[in-house]
Amino acid sequence: MEEEIKDLKKRPEDQNNKLIDANNEKESLGSGLEDKEEIIRTKEEKIKILNKRLQDQNDKLIDANNEKESLGSDLEDKEEIIRTKEKEIKILKKRLQDQNERNQDMEKLHTALHEMNRKIESLQAQNQQCKGSEEGPEDNKTEMDEKVEAVKRKLRNHFEGGLNKYVLSHKLPWNLFTQIFKMVLITIQLVMFGNRRITFVEYVESNNIAMKHLFLLHWTPDFETMPYPPTTGPYAIYTSNDLVDHINFAMKQFSHTESLTLGPIRFPDGGFDMAKYLYMCVEQCKEGNVLKNGTYSLDQHVIKDCLHLIPERAYNNGSQETETKFDIMAILKKNNKSLVFDRILKIELKFRLKSYRVSVEKAVNEPECYRIDGMVVFDNTNRNGQMAVHLSTSLKEFICGAEFDDVSTNDSDRFGIVLDIFVMILCVVSFSFCIRSFSIAYALFQHTVDEVKDIPKVLNLICSMKFEFVDLWLVLIIINDVLFVTGSIVKICLENKHAESSSENYDICALMLGIGCGLAFMGIIRYVAFFAKYNILTVVLKKAFPDLMKFLVTTTILYLGSLLCGWVVLGPYHIKFRHLSTASECLFSLINGDEMFTTFSATMTDNTVIWYFSRFYMYTFLVLFIYAATNLFIAVILGTYDIIKKPDFERRNSLQIFYAAEDDQNKEKKNEDESVSEENSCFGCFGKRTCRSMFEKFFGRKRKSSGEDYHQLEEVETEC
Structure with a gap:
């Protein structure tokens, strides 16, 4: 009976708590709109039910009190507890x-x-009535704002990337497709031209080496290699007898060229007239004498004498035959000339031959005929006792003037011509696209200035960023288009014998095609730059360029000072510092860590001061430029890279920020709407946390909820 009384007393408390929570909930929902009225009515009905239950409990409590009075004689020891419970009631x-x-x-x-x-x-x-009375949906904006927004839309459409333009307007980026297709074709064209040019250069070099073996006395293959440091000294002569022997040997060998050579080398004009003889020119001082008192009398005016070296024919008593005598001194004596060896500055032996080249792998091609202009030079201009000897040749193509059997054009040549024509067509199309883009950009700039001329702030911004309308990437594309069209024309002329197949013409064509190819590949970066994750190199270099230039000013001053110091002091004792150009190449190689030990060990001197200075100079240069300058140079780039990787780094310029402001606002508004729709999805105005706190207030925070309460909580959270 006592337990029932306790339960009866406890139930009013629970019901009262529920009433309090319901009233709190009702108060929290009082600020709602009409969509909450049904919920309020439901809660009021629940309150009425709870009141009815409370009345029932009170009736039960009265019955329990009556029963307690009837049982008062048996529960005298519990009267105090009952009085307490009555107070609670x-x-x-x-x-x-x-x-x-x-x-x-x-x-x-x-x-x-x-x-x-x-x-x-x-x-x-x-x-709504006020809005309906206005002229249009955008009438709340002034005419000036409408102009600015129209300008922004046009600028945004113009500067948009090719992929975004395709996504927005479904217009194919034909310029991008043209550049990619052109890049593929010019790569094939360049590979074909490179193979052809290498073949020609190898033929020219091999021909020059053959001439050296034929006409230079004591020439060996050791002089043909390029080891560094060189294993042999320069090819030179040191005595007057050696000079005479070399000239006589060259005369003899040249006269027997057709019988000695392994290649198809012949004398021009059938060897008649003077074609079989060398043409010698001697440059020497006009006068030079050594007086008895040891002084010199020297006239530095240079005189130049030239003559054909026609060998003398003499009768040999032993063989009873007439023989050709190759003696330079006899030839000079016959022509009333002489060689004064201490006045000689330079001797040139000029000759001319002809040759033809046949491609065995392309037997159907017409042979290529070349005129070989060669010259053997004995150089004594330094007058240091060493006369350097070198032979140079140049090949020029000429029309053979003969008939050849089975001569036709093969498939590869036809493909090369067709490829060159396609490349020129693509370059013209690409050039027209770029010119069209420039004209559109100029028209857009003029239109923008006209539209915002009444808005000083926007007009100043547009005028200050006018060079943004000039796309430098398009300038690169235009230059490489012009180079490729010109280079392709020269290539067609070379391959179809409309121009000489000389090293000079091949070099001109190679420069045009090579520079054009490099600029074409650089132009592709323009389209890669539309993607923020792929243009990190260009962004870093563009951002770091001012700092790099400032850094290079100081570094260049130090480098030039070190270069001149090393060249002047170490030049006479170090092979790498002998010339200013080689000294610069040596120092630049040291910065990159190349040939350090060779550079240290190549100082040849007995002067202790110079030797120690060379060590101090090289150690100081290496520490200053490798450990300091190079690392600082890298640090400048890495610092710029770290700045770019920060989330708050703004890659756009003022013009891009101006025309992209509306898009940024729309994106922010869209993000805010999405976040609000996610957070405020319970009853239209409360978030997830509000829903949970409301449920806890309604059902009580501290007491344990029943299974039904937890089920209701899950339903509320699901709605949130």
Whole structure:
């Protein structure tokens, strides 16, 4: 019986707590709109049910009290507990009365809420009428704002990337496709031309080496290699007898060229007239004498004498035959000339031959005929006792003037011509696209200036960023288009015998095609730059360029000072510092860590001061440029890279920020709308946290919820 009394006393407390929570919930929902009225009615019904239950419990409590009075003789020891419970019951009744008063206040608040909703509806109706009376949906903006927005849209459409333009307007980026297709074709064209040019260069070099073996005395293959440092000294002569022997040997060998050579080398004009003889020119001082007192009398005016070296024919008594005598001294004596060896500055032996080249792998091609202009030079201009000897040849193609059997054009040559024509067509198309882009950009700039001329702030921005309308990538594309068209024309002329197949013409064609190819590949970066993750190199270099230039000013000053110091001091004792150009190449190689030990060990001197200076100079240069300058150079680039990788780094310039402002606002508004729709999805105005706190207030925070309560909590969170 006592347990039932406790349960009866505990139930009013629970019901009272539920009433309090319900009233709190009702108050929290009082600021809602009409869509919450149904919920409020439901809660009021629940409150009525709870009141009815409370009355039932009170009736039961009265019955329990009556029963307690009937059992009072048996429960005298529990009277004190009952009195305490009666006090608690009085308190519960008082709370119930307070709750009823709160319910009445809530009904008044609900009535006021209805009136407020009606006022809101009337205000909305008035607002709609005001909007309907205006001229259009954008009439709240001034005419000036409309102009600015129109300019922004045009600028945004112009500067948009090719992929974004395709996504927005579904227009194919023909310029991009043209550049990619052109890049493929010019790569094939360049490979074909490179193979042809290498074959020609190998023929020229091999021909020059053959001439050296034929006409230079004591020439060996050791002089043909390029080891560094060289294993042999320069090819030179040191005595007057050696000079005479070399000239006589060259005369003899040249006269027997056709019988000695393994290649198809012949004398021009059938060897008649003077074609079989060398043409010698001697440059020497006009006068030079050594007086008895040891002084010199020297006239530095240079005189030049030239003559054909026609060998003498003499009768040999031993063989009883007439023989050709190759003696330079006899030839000079016959022509009343002489060689004064201490006045000689330079001797040139000139000759001319002809040859033809046949491609065995392309037997159907017409042979190529070349005129070989050669010259053997004995150089004594330094007058240091060493006369350097070198032979140079140049090949020039000429029309053979003969008939050849089975001569036709093969498939590869036809493909090369067709490829060259396609490349020129693509370059012309690419050139027209670029010119069209420039004209559109200029027209857009003029139109933008005309539209915003009444808005000083925007006009100043457009005028200050006018060079942004000039796309330098398009300038690169235009230059490589011009180079490729010109180079392709020269290539067609060379391959079809309309121009000489000389090293000079091949070099001109190679320069045009090579530079054009490099610029074409650089132009492709323009389209890669539209993707932020792939143009990191160009962005870093563009951002770091001013700092790099400032850094290189100081570095260049130090480098030039070190270069001149090393060249002047170490030049006479170090092979790598002998010339200013080789000294610069040596220092630049040291910065990159190449040939350090060779550079240290190549100082040849007995002067202790020079030797120690060379060590101090090289160690100082290496520490200054490898450990300091190079690392600082890398640090500048890495610092710029770190700045670019930061989230708050703005890659856009002022013009891009200007015309992209509207897009940024739309994106931010869209993101805010999405976040609000995600957070505020419970009853239209409360977030997930509000829903959970509301549920906890309604069902109680500290008490344990039943399974039904948890199920209701999950439903509320699902709705959120």
